Amino acid sequence: MNKIARVPAREQEPAARAANFEEVCYGYSVEEAQREASRCLDCRKPRCVAACPVSIAIPEFIGKLLEGDLRAAAGTILRDSSLPSVCGRVCPQETQCEGACILGIKGEPVAIGKLERFVGDWNIENGDKSVAQQTAGRKVAIVGSGPAGLACAGDLAKMGYSVTIFEALHKPGGVLEYGIPEFRLPKQRIVAAEIDSLRRLGVVIETNTIVGRTVTVDSLMNDEHFEAVFIASGAGLPKFMGIAGENLNGVISANEFLTRSNLMRACDERYDTPVHVGRRVVVVGGGNVAMDAVRTARRLGAEALIVYRRSEAELPARAEEVHHAREEGIEFRMLTNPVAILGDERGWVRAIRCVRMELGEPDASGRRSPVEVAGSEFEIECEAVVMALGTSPNPLIASTTEGLATQRWGGVVASESGATSRPGVFAGGDAVTGAATVILAMGAGRTAAKAIDEYLSTK
Numbered sequence: 001m002n003k004i005a006r007v008p009a010r011e012q013e014p015a016a017r018a019a020n021f022e023e024v025c026y027g028y029s030v031e032e033a034q035r036e037a038s039r040c041l042d043c044r045k046p047r048c049v050a051a052c053p054v055s056i057a058i059p060e061f062i063g064k065l066l067e068g069d070l071r072a073a074a075g076t077i078l079r080d081s082s083l084p085s086v087c088g089r090v091c092p093q094e095t096q097c098e099g100a101c102i103l104g105i106k107g108e109p110v111a112i113g114k115l116e117r118f119v120g121d122w123n124i125e126n127g128d129k130s131v132a133q134q135t136a137g138r139k140v141a142i143v144g145s146g147p148a149g150l151a152c153a154g155d156l157a158k159m160g161y162s163v164t165i166f167e168a169l170h171k172p173g174g175v176l177e178y179g180i181p182e183f184r185l186p187k188q189r190i191v192a193a194e195i196d197s198l199r200r201l202g203v204v205i206e207t208n209t210i211v212g213r214t215v216t217v218d219s220l221m222n223d224e225h226f227e228a229v230f231i232a233s234g235a236g237l238p239k240f241m242g243i244a245g246e247n248l249n250g251v252i253s254a255n256e257f258l259t260r261s262n263l264m265r266a267c268d269e270r271y272d273t274p275v276h277v278g279r280r281v282v283v284v285g286g287g288n289v290a291m292d293a294v295r296t297a298r299r300l301g302a303e304a305l306i307v308y309r310r311s312e313a314e315l316p317a318r319a320e321e322v323h324h325a326r327e328e329g330i331e332f333r334m335l336t337n338p339v340a341i342l343g344d345e346r347g348w349v350r351a352i353r354c355v356r357m358e359l360g361e362p363d364a365s366g367r368r369s370p371v372e373v374a375g376s377e378f379e380i381e382c383e384a385v386v387m388a389l390g391t392s393p394n395p396l397i398a399s400t401t402e403g404l405a406t407q408r409w410g411g412v413v414a415s416e417s418g419a420t421s422r423p424g425v426f427a428g429g430d431a432v433t434g435a436a437t438v439i440l441a442m443g444a445g446r447t448a449a450k451a452i453d454e455y456l457s458t459k
Helices: 030-037 058-067 070-078 084-090 112-126 147-159 187-200 217-222 254-263 288-299 319-327 438-458
Strands: 025-027 139-143 162-166 204-206 228-231 251-253 280-284 303-307 331-333 336-343 349-362 368-372 378-381 384-387 425-427
Touching (some): 030 058, 058 112, 084 438, 139 147, 139 217, 147 187, 187 204, 217 228, 228 438, 254 288, 280 288, 288 319, 349 384, 425 438
Parallel strands (some): 139 162, 251 384
Antiparallel strands (some): 336 349
């Protein structure tokens, strides 16, 4: 067994980074990356590959990195992933590739995510910048430029299809652009650069196009002669608790809070970003989006805290994000559930009323169900409340597409391949499963690309 200790990645000091939007982690140097790469055992049956939703040849790219052939390492990753710098930063490696690493059984797994990030960043700076000849292949439309749409577009372009992505907002990237904060995922340096690599493959991206209003799936197929459509519109419709006071000024969904912060450039002091935080912000929820929201509020100058109805053991957020949040001074109020939001005479938030909880028997998800403690009500003074309770798909596309079956909660009904009830229409990612991770959405995009190719090959 490899006895070399895992190489830590350098990070900003917590006190400094809590006051800026610069990236928290600095990543590896060449020497650090190769030292970490030397820990890989190059397993004959690599469990890490099987645990990767897009099946990157992990030992192969790590081996090329160790040899110093960074171009070959990048090429290996790019066979299966169009967004290595993104995935290296935001994927939950601890429950996927690194979680399956054999070194993790008795020690620390190989830092696969940090190595992927290093190779991806090297490729942005040094990779092939040549532009592919525009393909005249059969036309495929993709609705949404988030991770699922980008992954599907990249694979289809490599197969020779003429791919056009339709994006509702004025910048492509979906959740990568508007949902994840700058301090976790730099927009211009990383997101825009990796999307540009898809454009060089011949992918066309039309922004400011709302499918269901500007155009419809039916008009794309009937009037613009796209032979297949992949719906990758994500899950952008926020959920609320349905408690009193949610209509007060100062109550906002995490989706809108992060979108405003990202697209209105809260990370840049030259911009006037209209995001209200006040002196204290309460973020309700315990997932990665809640961590992103509470850490963003902290950087906007507010005292920020998390309210979560279960214990820390049940937090669904990545351990790394929880650790970083605590380092930055975020307060966690566990086993606490809001029951009402209280306002002042002007109609603005002044406090949130909560009850204490205790854990009962496990529910359908396997987590112990929180049970209210009688007579435990108390108030937390605050001037803003951010609801980070998950999201569901916007019903616009499904309601304007003839013959498209949907699930009870709004998601599109699709098979494992992405095929829907409408011939030629495929769907994947959050539009089908509800809010999930970037890499799972990319895996769904790749699966759909293969299914679209098989469908068109037999049509």
